[in-house]
Amino acid sequence: MAGENREMYEGGGGFQFHDDFSSFFTGQRNGGSGSGMLDMLKEDPATSFMGFNEFLVGTGDYGVLPRSLELSCCSPENFSGLGDGGKGMGEVEVETKCVGGVNSNGVISGGGLTPVTPNSSVSSSSTEAAGEEDSVRCKKNDHQQSEKGLEIGGGDDGTDKSKKVTKPRRKGEKRQREPRFAFMTKSEVDHLEDGYRWRKYGQKAVKNSPYPRSYYRCTTQKCSVKKRVERSYQDPTIVITTYEGQHTHQSPATLRSSSHILSSPNTIHPSFAHEFMMRQMQQPMAFHHANVNAAANVNTTMYLQSLTSPLQQLQQLPADYGLLQDILPNFMESSQLP
DNA sequence: CGATTTTGACCTGCGC
């Protein structure tokens, strides 16, 4: 895998987070025109990035996106890439090769650029996924309990304390993944406030990147939303945030304030991000127009390939159709795309 | 003192 990834980093056709992410935004991928997001950022960050907070202020309906997500997730044929369909992380890529969406690293991948694997599985709806996750959690708890039971029952004197005895997963049962979407934010702060409360549960060094990846979980009980935060190794000023799952509750910030959704100027709402993306898709040209007016401390760009218009891109590159279909199934349904 | 962060170990999936 290491070699493969290295190959990816060296310009291979694969899709690895940093490499592909960066090339994705630098426009180098697929012989890109060089008008990628990162280039835009470097050349003219002020005009190339959307001021997320402006949208926050302007977007009052927080229910829109969750609903959208739900609708999206409940349509397996439209959401086959995002739900992971019981696939492991690596296999997500296989799925995205067919239909695009968010790859194993949470980045919207170019479905048309990667080989298609015919036997990619179709994901279940997010509702199912959530249920699965619950069951997984239950299993985890069970296994942890049994694990402790084993430890206790084993009568070890503690020398094996560091070694976990785990009950093996049933064969064929693969980890369910929630739908994911990611966006990049130009910010000096790693962990951006988004209105929710997060608890960090892990941090890992990322291969070929000097910046670690942090893992957060929503602290609200029964809310299994996770997010990963890392910096782009090419542009350290860019924070890549990947959300997984849907919040089963309102944002605490929303509850705190009804007039102003979020008080922090650096606040980004994940659902809003998705909604934003969808709106941009529906009004392609507004993307850059809005950027001109962007004047926020935190500039955020969705993982949309930087063409004049995402819609145009879709029309020009039918092979990539699935790429955004996964992310924006509703849009796809309502659009004139075949 | 509870909540959160840190961090090393472990688990899982995948490619070779």
Next chain:
DNA sequence: GCGCAGGTCAAAATCG
């Protein structure tokens, strides 16, 4: 089967 990398767990440390 092995090694690698991503992801997660959980004990210890830290914080408020």
